[in-house]
Amino acid sequence: MADQPHSAELFGEQRDFWWNRDFLDLMAVRWRLSEAASLADIGCGLGHWSRLLYPYLRPPARFAGVDREPRWVAEAPEKFRRAFPHVAPELISFHQGDAIKLPLADDSFDVVTCQTVLMHLAQPLDALREMLRILRPGGLLICVEPNNFWNYLAFTSLTESEPVEIWVRRFEFWLRQHRGRLAAGRGNHSLGDLLPGYFAQLGMRDIAVYQNDRPAPLFPPYANPDQKALVEQDRQWKSSATGPWNKEDMRELFMRGGGDESFFETVFADIVKKYHSEQQAIAAGHFHAAFGNINYLVSARKP
Numbered sequence: 001m002a003d004q005p006h007s008a009e010l011f012g013e014q015r016d017f018w019w020n021r022d023f024l025d026l027m028a029v030r031w032r033l034s035e036a037a038s039l040a041d042i043g044c045g046l047g048h049w050s051r052l053l054y055p056y057l058r059p060p061a062r063f064a065g066v067d068r069e070p071r072w073v074a075e076a077p078e079k080f081r082r083a084f085p086h087v088a089p090e091l092i093s094f095h096q097g098d099a100i101k102l103p104l105a106d107d108s109f110d111v112v113t114c115q116t117v118l119m120h121l122a123q124p125l126d127a128l129r130e131m132l133r134i135l136r137p138g139g140l141l142i143c144v145e146p147n148n149f150w151n152y153l154a155f156t157s158l159t160e161s162e163p164v165e166i167w168v169r170r171f172e173f174w175l176r177q178h179r180g181r182l183a184a185g186r187g188n189h190s191l192g193d194l195l196p197g198y199f200a201q202l203g204m205r206d207i208a209v210y211q212n213d214r215p216a217p218l219f220p221p222y223a224n225p226d227q228k229a230l231v232e233q234d235r236q237w238k239s240s241a242t243g244p245w246n247k248e249d250m251r252e253l254f255m256r257g258g259g260d261e262s263f264f265e266t267v268f269a270d271i272v273k274k275y276h277s278e279q280q281a282i283a284a285g286h287f288h289a290a291f292g293n294i295n296y297l298v299s300a301r302k303p
């Protein structure tokens with residue numbers, strides 16, 4: 001993955017199934033998006049999130065996407081054009097830039113947003129201050145960020161009755177990597193838990209916290225489009241000896257989080273085995289789990 005731009009592995013078809021449309025309809029009302037006529041998406045990637053939000057704005061609405069990766073800045077405009085062929089091209093712009101030094105003017109947007117971006121940054125508060133800078137007074141900041149630690153704790157048809165010791169070991173395995181990632185300045189994949197407090201610290205008003213209502217369940221025959229996309233995504237790694245994981249990277253994070261080598265080897269072998277067992281159980285049609293995830297939507301107005 002080293003030669004790939006940031007998040008390339010995350011932009012598969014599965015990302016199109018993150019949200020329930022009726023939930024977004026509700027959020028658009030709660031956020032009063034129809035009163036807004038400009039939107040900036042920071043760390044926009046290919047615009048999966050902003051293409052969902054943009055239609056709720058009051059037309060003709062202005063849009064700006066910012067990403068630090070030249071490839072996404074080059075590819076996202078075509079996705080926007082295809083999604084909104086009747087929108088005047090001069091209303092839509094994409095910019096290469098860093099979240100902590102945005103190439104956009106002060107007080108220039110009604111809504112500023114990001115989805116799963118702050119979690120990757122060493123200095124999320126600096127990025128939030130920049131997002132506030134470009135937001136007009138009274139404008140709305142919307143950040144969607146997860147607690148990804150929860151993803152490791154779901155019970156599945158294969159793991160629900162495993163011994164307590166195995167669960168506890170896996171918990172330590174992921175927690176040490178989480179701590180190692182923080183220590184290495186590579187972000188906080190569970191940053192969502194802390195966001196409301198950061199908003200309060202920055203003096204924002206009308207802070208509101210919601211959760212995405214869409215889990216990612218798998219149950220036979222895995223026939224819904226969202227389940228097919230999930231199964232397909234997982235299948236990519238089926239023949240890899242280490243499943244979807246980069247062992248050396250994980251080892252480095254784990255050790256940095258205070259772990260020891262032999263513990264790492266034991267648990268890494270266990271999670272790879274678990275992954276391959278899941279693949280076999282899916283192929284045999286008897287794997288299932290509701291796979292809830294914690295994805296917060298935290299919003300507030302600039303005073």
Ligand SMILES: C[S@@+](CC[C@H](N)C(=O)[O-])C[C@H]1O[C@@H](n2cnc3c(N)ncnc32)[C@H](O)[C@@H]1O
Pocket residue numbers: 005006007010015042043044045046047048049066067068069072097098099100114115116117120121
């Ligand atoms: C997980 S992706 C999310 C993309 C998009 N928000 C979405 O939800 O589909 C994270 C994005 O943040 C971008 N990114 C990472 N660090 C950044 C930074 N310091 N400044 C701007 N963009 C950044 C990456 O290039 C990537 O496109």
